[in-house]
Amino acid sequence: MQPTITNGASTSIWHATVSFPDFSPLQNNAQADVCVIGGGIAGLTAAYLLSKQQKKVILIDAFTLGAGETGRTTAHFFPPDEWYAALEESFGTDHASLIANSYAAATDTVESIIGMEQIDCAFQRVDGYLYALSSSHYMDIDQEFDAARRVGVAVEKLEQIPGIPFVTGPCIRFPHQAQFDPLKYLKGLAEALVRNGGAIYGNTRALKIEDHDNYQTVCTQHGKIRAPAVVVATNTPFNDRVVLHTKQAAYRTYVIGVRVPLNALPPILMWDNGDPYYYVRLELRNPECDYDMLLVGGRDHKVGQDPHPEHRYDEIEQWVRERFPMAQSVDYRWSGEIMEPADGAAFLGRNPLDNDNVYVISGDSGNGMTHCTLGGMIVTDLILGRKNPWTSLYDPGRKITHGFFEFVAEQANTLSQYSDWVKGGEVSSIREVPRQEGAIVQDGADKLAVYHDAEGKVHVLSAVCTHLGCIVHFNSAERSWDCPCHGSRFGIDGEVLHGPASAPLSIRK
Ligand SMILES: Cc1cc2nc3c(=O)[nH]c(=O)nc-3n(C[C@H](O)[C@H](O)[C@H](O)COP(=O)(O)OP(=O)(O)OC[C@H]3O[C@@H](n4cnc5c(N)ncnc54)[C@H](O)[C@@H]3O)c2cc1C
Ligand code: FES
CATH class of the missing domain: 2.102.10.10 (Rieske [2Fe-2S] iron-sulphur domain)
Structure with a gap:
């Protein structure tokens, strides 16, 4: 298999096992109803949903589909990284409840697209467990359990995560979460987009977006794309030089893939409340393998603030070996980037500085599978002039009034870099x-x-x-x-x- 060109030197389990067809670069000027910039889960979801509504879509990517963070994810669908207790305190119970149902709707949408388009991507509903790092954190678990119930999430409290070989202590079970193979999903979305009349160009970087009265022009190194609407799904927007970048902070996160004997662990998602924290999923390999793969991530830090981060893989491995005695060889080590929104909610909708026809999907945090799908749903509704219950909640133009102190600390950190x-x-x-x-x-x-x-x-x-x-x-x-x-x-x-x-x-x- 040809190695996929990606945005880093490390190789994820998905990049090592799924290959994409090459999409040739844009050769000439072109025209569409919507130009989508970025071929990760955000861009492909938006492009697919718009193409289902008979919009003529052109999607471009600077490298190839899945070259960005979607090829580096661990692809859990799980509750917000910013816990319900914090969301409730910041946004109020009703809005936190809206966030909870937007998460459920996004996961359901992925499941229904997979069914409708027959995408073979190992989608699986699994239970997710949040547990306390130590007994001093048990109270946080209690608070989160109560908050999750108040916002309408069906949770259960258990004394131990079932089937796990170490003592986890009290935990919250979030039923009906999910996981899949992100690149196989992208591949399926891309094929469906092309079937619906969409066009995809690889190796085509958007350099700027020019605003005209009734349309936008996306300028690339090979030609221009003219379209009434543009969706910027580049993980973090390149067209907005300042506004959104003061509202989100970029972190790197690290993952290892460790072999474990077949069926030694149940298929679950789990994450703790530590700092640094760890997240875990079991990837069931195909039947000809005689092992499963445990994917464990964490040890995050701000981008550009650790020149030799390899020790983070070793620390994750040590954490795994201390807790999972059946762990065998480490087959994969990779890292990727996460955009953390200051108030915990992503930025999905109209780009703050442009006229109404440029849309952005960003601020995904560790919930990018959910947020980016939701972003695709929201921008599709905005472009079609349909109502959407979550537009104002995720509006990229909103003022950051919640999570203000974290926001100030992030700004101070950025300024100190100068x-x-x-x-x-x-x-x-x-x-x-x-x-x-x-x-x-x-x-x-x-x-x-x-x-x-x-x-x-x-x-x-x-x-x-x-x-x-x-x-x-x-x-x-x-x-x-x-x-x-x-x-x-x-x-x-x-x-x-x-x-x-x-x-x-x-x-x-
Ligand atoms: C290690 C890791 C673990 C994670 N785990 C989870 C998890 O368990 N669950 C979860 O929900 N989320 C998780 N995330 C987050 C999630 O992976 C991301 O939020 C999500 O994949 C982002 O998708 P995207 O489409 O916004 O961006 P990307 O996948 O990065 O796609 C953006 C695309 O835009 C292209 N591009 C960029 N600039 C331009 C330009 N100027 N012109 C043209 N193309 C351009 C890039 O080449 C890229 O292909 C994780 C992330 C990492 C790194
Ligand atoms: S990313 Fe903003 S100055 Fe480098």
Whole structure:
């Protein structure tokens, strides 16, 4: 199988096992009812739902379908990362209840699309369990249980997660959650989109969106797409330089895939309330394998703020081995990026700064399967002029009045990153950068991002992020230059791997 081009050096279990057809780049100018930018779960869901309503859709992706975070997820459908107790305190019981039913509706929508389009993606309803990291956290579990019941979620309290080989202590069972293979799902959505008359172009990066009276023009390196409506589903918007990026923060999260004997564990989802926290799912492999795969993630940190994060895989492995004595070899290690919204609710709907015809799906947090599906549902209704019960709840233009203190702390963290400008380089000359390592080198008033590859070639770039000018940091696990301010990432050739930046780091001789 050809390796899929993705936005990092690590390979997820999905990228290792599912391949996509190549979609050729846009060759000429084109026209559509809707142009969707981004071929992850957000973009493909929106494109598919719009194509079902007879809209002519063109979808473009800078790389290929699934190249972004959807190819790196662990793909649980589970309750909000921001717990119901916190959501209730911030938004009130009625709104927290609306959030709960939006989650159920999104998961049901995925299940019904899979049924309707006959997508073979191992979709499975499973129970999810939230448990306390230690006895000092038992009260949090009680509070969350009460809040979940008040907002109308059918939960149950148990003294132990069933079928798990370590003592978990009290936990909350959330029934009827789900999991699937995210790339097989994307593949099915893409095939259905094409059957419905949609067009998909790969290796086509949107560089900007121009606003005209009755239509938008999406400018790419190969041609322009003219459409009355545009959906920006690029995980974090590249077209909005500031507004949304002050309302969300970019984190990296780490996953390992560990073999366990067949049927040694029940198919469940579980997550704890620690900091750092861990999330677990069991991936049942196909019948010819004689093992299952336990996927365990966590040890998150802000993007660009740990240059050597490999220790995080080791810490997750240690955590697994201490709790799951049947754990065998570690077959996969990968990481990815998550956009955390300041108030816990995603940004799904009209782009705050544009006229009514540009839509955005972002702020997905660790609930991207749900939020992005919901985003596709909301923007479809907005484009078709239909009512949607969740539009104002997830409006990207809303003011952040909830989670205000976290919001202020994130802003302070971002501002402090600009102090990198007055620090010296990490090494004093280009020659000092070790092989297969990257480092910042001071060059007069300039800062250079220098990578020394395995063959001895030195790659020299400007270290100034093309979004809003922070200094990028090397990420040795993904061999990329990551920006600590709003989560942009660049390859060692300077290419944009993740927004909000849309222009590459400039190459220096
Ligand atoms: C390790 C990990 C574990 C996770 N676990 C879970 C989980 O268990 N449950 C859950 O619900 N969520 C989880 N998430 C979150 C979830 O995976 C993401 O929120 C979701 O996949 C984001 O989908 P997306 O479509 O918004 O973005 P992406 O999948 O990143 O898609 C965006 C696409 O846009 C393209 N693009 C970017 N810029 C441009 C441009 N300018 N022009 C054209 N194309 C462009 C990219 O190439 C990419 O293909 C996890 C994430 C990670 C990293
Ligand atoms: S991502 Fe905003 S300055 Fe780099």
